[in-house]
Amino acid sequence: xxxxxxLRGLAASAAAGVFLxxxxxxxxxxxxxxxxVAYWVxxxxxxxxxxxxxxxxxxxxxxxYARPWLYGSLTAIGVTLPFTVVVWLVxxxxxxxxxxxxxxxxxLPPVFIVTVAMTGLNFLAQRPLTATHAAPACGPEPxxxxxxxxxxxxxxxxxxxxxxxxxxxxxxxxxxxxxMRLADAVAELEGIEGAQVHRSWWVARxxxxxxxxxxxxxxxxLKGEIEAPVSRAYAKALREAGWF
Numbered sequence: 001x002x003x004x005x006x007l008r009g010l011a012a013s014a015a016a017g018v019f020l021x022x023x024x025x026x027x028x029x030x031x032x033x034x035x036x037v038a039y040w041v042x043x044x045x046x047x048x049x050x051x052x053x054x055x056x057x058x059x060x061x062x063x064x065y066a067r068p069w070l071y072g073s074l075t076a077i078g079v080t081l082p083f084t085v086v087v088w089l090v091x092x093x094x095x096x097x098x099x100x101x102x103x104x105x106x107x108l109p110p111v112f113i114v115t116v117a118m119t120g121l122n123f124l125a126q127r128p129l130t131a132t133h134a135a136p137a138c139g140p141e142p143x144x145x146x147x148x149x150x151x152x153x154x155x156x157x158x159x160x161x162x163x164x165x166x167x168x169x170x171x172x173x174x175x176x177x178x179x180m181r182l183a184d185a186v187a188e189l190e191g192i193e194g195a196q197v198h199r200s201w202w203v204a205r206x207x208x209x210x211x212x213x214x215x216x217x218x219x220x221x222l223k224g225e226i227e228a229p230v231s232r233a234y235a236k237a238l239r240e241a242g243w244f
Contacts, residue, residue: 013048013118017041026110031095039094043087047118051079076116084111129237132202135191142191149176157192158207158222160185162200170226197238198231211244218244 021028021036028036054075088107092099135142148155148169155173162168162182169176186202194204203220210221211230218230220243230238238244 010045010048010052013044014041016118017044020044020114025114035094039090043090044114044118046086047079047083047115050083051075051115051119054078072116072119075119076112079119080108080112080115083115084108087111129234129241130186130196131241132186132189132192132194134193139191142189144185144188144192147178147180147188149178152176156207156223157204158224158226159204159228160189160202161228170222170224172224195234195238195241195243197234197243198229201228203228205243208243220244 017040018037020026021033021040024030024036025040028039031039084104084107088104089099091107092103096103145157148157148171152169152171152173155171157169157171159170160167160182161170163177165179165181166177167180167182167185169178182196182200182202186196189202192204193206194202196202197220203222207222207224207226208220209223212219212221217232218235218238220228220230222228230244
């Protein structure tokens with residue numbers, strides 16, 4: 001995770017803290033606004049710092065984005081357990097003047113709820129572009145090409161689209177289906193310059209002929225009159241990379 005991505009996640013956490021303060025979440029509506037803001041922003045920001053450090057261990061080398069549910073679960077649990085103690089101490093000292101041990105279990109559910117929400121928010125804010133790269137001139141053929149059905153062998157691969165448990169292959173010789181997960185396919189597509197532009201689509205960059213926007217979303221126009229949707233999670237990174 002880069003420092004830019006970390007800062008983006010921390011900023012999102014601070015903004016969430018302001019939101020929770022303004023709505024008086026979890027019974028804090030009777031507290032003065034400035035106290036609520038300091039309380040919620042401080043907790044959310046501290047939680048984000050703890051979560052960022054934990055996610056660097058759990059999700060390094062892109063593993064988080066290959067298994068987002070596992071990553072999110074481990075991060076939420078890993079932050080919730082120790083951070084419940086922190087929230088208990090801060091809340092009890094702030095609002096009660098002393099920590100009540102009997103109240104500790106009461107903080108676990110709300111801390112877990114906020115942690116799950118913040119983990120998802122930070123994951124989306126920090127999500128990188130999943131790209132594949134062109135092979136060197138004398139490099140081996142991408143492993144995925146060996147999976148093409150016989151009728152598509154030797155064709156130019158334009159895109160790979162996930163359909164339930166299958167992948168639809170869009171090529172210069174037509175289409176066909178194979179049984180495979182998109183995440184596994186993307187790993188084997190290394191050697192072809194392209195990117196995952198949507199949770200269900202990988203696109204070869206050489207196949208892109210243009211793009212159009214509508215209803216706040218972008219769509220890539222590919223060779224073979226194919227159109228691939230662009231997810232908002234990837235749109236900014238694709239624009240910065242010069243895709244459209």
